[in-house]
Amino acid sequence: MKALVKAESAPGLVLQDVPEPEVGINDVLVRVTATGICGTDLHIRAWDDWARGAVRTPLTVGHEFVGEVVEVGANVNDFAPGDRVSGEGHLVCGRCRNCMAGRRHLCAATETIGVTRDGAFAELISLPMTNLWRHADDVPDDVAAIFDPLGNAVHSALKFRVLGEDVLITGAGPIGQMAAAVVRHAGARHVVITDVNPDRLAQSVAMGVTRAVDVRNESLADVQRELGMAEGFDVALEMSGQPSAMHDIIANMSHGGSIALLGIPTEDFPIDWTTVVFNMLTLRGIYGREMYETWYAMTVMLQSGLDISPVITHRFSHRDFEEAFDTAADGRAGKVLLDWTDT
Ligand code: NAD
Numbered sequence: 001m002k003a004l005v006k007a008e009s010a011p012g013l014v015l016q017d018v019p020e021p022e023v024g025i026n027d028v029l030v031r032v033t034a035t036g037i038c039g040t041d042l043h044i045r046a047w048d049d050w051a052r053g054a055v056r057t058p059l060t061v062g063h064e065f066v067g068e069v070v071e072v073g074a075n076v077n078d079f080a081p082g083d084r085v086s087g088e089g090h091l092v093c094g095r096c097r098n099c100m101a102g103r104r105h106l107c108a109a110t111e112t113i114g115v116t117r118d119g120a121f122a123e124l125i126s127l128p129m130t131n132l133w134r135h136a137d138d139v140p141d142d143v144a145a146i147f148d149p150l151g152n153a154v155h156s157a158l159k160f161r162v163l164g165e166d167v168l169i170t171g172a173g174p175i176g177q178m179a180a181a182v183v184r185h186a187g188a189r190h191v192v193i194t195d196v197n198p199d200r201l202a203q204s205v206a207m208g209v210t211r212a213v214d215v216r217n218e219s220l221a222d223v224q225r226e227l228g229m230a231e232g233f234d235v236a237l238e239m240s241g242q243p244s245a246m247h248d249i250i251a252n253m254s255h256g257g258s259i260a261l262l263g264i265p266t267e268d269f270p271i272d273w274t275t276v277v278f279n280m281l282t283l284r285g286i287y288g289r290e291m292y293e294t295w296y297a298m299t300v301m302l303q304s305g306l307d308i309s310p311v312i313t314h315r316f317s318h319r320d321f322e323e324a325f326d327t328a329a330d331g332r333a334g335k336v337l338l339d340w341t342d343t
């Protein structure tokens with residue numbers, strides 16, 4: 001079968017023939033129809049420091065996908081050929097304290113498809129049945145393809161109560177934009193998003209934000225005054241990984257406010273801990289999705305009117321992956337999809 005592979009320890013990816021994956025007795029084989037390109041895939045293609053440390057070649061990359069079940073192992077009785085599914089990309093051990101307590105997103109022995117084992121940018125992927133989510137019929141294919149990053153947005157956005165609250169989101173990338181639509185759907189009063197990229201700020205207006213703020217020219221203190229906010233943001237979602245965004249958040253929170261941290265910083269940086277302490281802020285790291293409460297929440301919010309489709313700005317054949325990756329990397333696009341039905 002065809003797969004997009006990091007073949008050797010050097011920048012780039014190749015579309016090449018690889019053996020079809022094995023299907024164990026507890027596994028499900030999925031024919032991939034569409035995939036989404038994530039920042040992780042861009043890091044692996046660029047072969048930066050993080051990628052060199054995390055990936056062993058050869059590796060089939062990718063983790064955001066939707067597809068159709070084509071074969072099930074002998075122990076599998078609740079999936080059948082024809083089911084439309086996506087995969088939870090985190091494979092947990094099932095035996096540690098957190099797994100045994102049902103807190104699978106906190107497993108310390110997590111493996112990641114497309115990073116530590118073969119991924120989804122391929123005609124076929126085989127996954128344990130415990131890692132599959134069957135889509136409701138009314139979820140569009142394009143949206144189903146990006147349930148993985150939508151899950152990052154939903155996990156962060158629903159970590160703290162947002163009903164009636166003022167929410168600050170730093171970083172208007174695809175995940176920040178989806179999180180904006182989610183907190184809006186969940187009943188936030190003001191949703192303010194920040195970025196330093198005018199294209200992304202313009203895209204986030206379509207996601208229903210109250211204000212899209214270019215932090216190079218505007219201060220959040222002024223925006224708070226303009227909106228008639230008296231006490232600061234109640235909830236913040238850090239979705240840029242940038243030190244200055246974290247600084248903006250801590251300087252603009254209400255006393256007792258809560259901060260969900262999804263963005264992955266590339267270096268250590270100072271934090272104004274005095275304000276964190278005196279203003280009694282809560283900081284919470286977020287990784288992946290809750291299995292499978294986040295997946296349930298995504299589905300029912302989409303069924304009750306959440307629309308994240310504007311975040312998808314480009315679609316390419318998997319054969320044009322170079323152009324697709326360049327588009328995703330140049331910072332102006334939202335979510336970029338690859339079509340795998342034309343193999
Ligand atoms: P992205 O890189 O597309 O978006 C980040 C955005 O932050 C960009 O639009 C960038 O212009 C903006 N930005 C840069 N400097 C800024 C500043 N000073 N203030 C505000 N915004 C600024 O990334 P994405 O795909 O939307 O993902 C968001 C973040 O979440 C990334 O850091 C990514 O690595 C991380 N991530 C974490 C997890 C997890 O499980 N924890 C999963 C997926 C992604």
Ligand code: ZN
Pocket residue numbers: 092093094095096097098099106107108109
């Ligand atoms: Zn575990």
